[in-house]
Amino acid sequence: MTTMGNPRPKLADALANAELLVDRAAIDRAIAGMAAPIxxxxxxxxxxYLTIMHGALPFSGQLALELGARGLDLEFDYLHATRYRGETSGGELVWKHRPATALYGRRVLxxxxxLDEGHTLLAVKQWCLEQGATDVRIAALTTKLHARGVPGIHADYVGLQVPDRYVFGFGMDYHEQGRNLPGIYALK
Structure with missing residues (x-):
């Protein structure tokens, strides 16, 4: 399999050169902790409730169940906007799927x-507001610790902070692999 014409690096090699930053139990606790304020x-x-594909899928499902356990109903939809397309650095925003749910007059999560630098999330948030959403908030499983964030974007609800390294697992990918790993890893 290739990524943009290059052979795809092996996930096993990445795992052999990675450290586990956050285990499944800590992820579960962080998601449960986010649910109460939401x-x-x-x-x-x-x-x-707009899940940003593909990365947010594991987190989004678990957070939705935690919210349901607290009595909050959600109207589900998703979007797929990316700047990475299998690469490790971002480029131009590409919309692969826009939500079918009308956002006009609605609150959006x-x-x-x-949330790394925030280019994609800022563009998505602005698009939601352009569609007439009255309020757009962001729930991010992780935020990266660095000072390169785009002005005007932040996560309203954060589960975990991770170092400014290449991280993967629990939705985050290593060359479109490893999204279903039950922990969060960082390359050494």
């Missing part, structure tokens, strides 16, 4: 696996 902030409402 449920409180949306009490009595049914927000549009964007759910993503990581």
């Amino acid at each position: 449920a409180r902030d949306y009490a009595g409402e049914v927000p549009v 964007l759910v993503d696996d990581i």
Whole structure:
């Protein structure tokens, strides 16, 4: 299999040169901890719950169940916008799927696996507001610790902070591999 014409690096090689930063139990605790403030902030409402594919899929499903356990109903939809397309650095934003749910007059919760610099999330948030969303908030499983963030974007709900390294697992990929790893790893 190739990535943009180059042979895909092997996940096994990456794991052999990586360290486990966050195990599954810590991820589970972080997601459960995020649910209480989200449920409180949306009490009595049914927000549009937009999962950003593919990375947020494991996190989004687990967070949705935690929110349901706290009595919060959600209207599910998804979007797929990417700047990476299998690479390790971002380029131009590419929309692969836009939500079918009307956002006009609605509160939206964007759910993503990581907030790194924020270019993609800022563009997605702006698009939601252009569609008439009255409020757009971001739930990110992880945020990276660095000072390169795009002005005007932040996660309203954060599960974990990770170092400024190449991280993968639990939704985050290593050359489109390893999203289903039950922990978060960083290359050494």
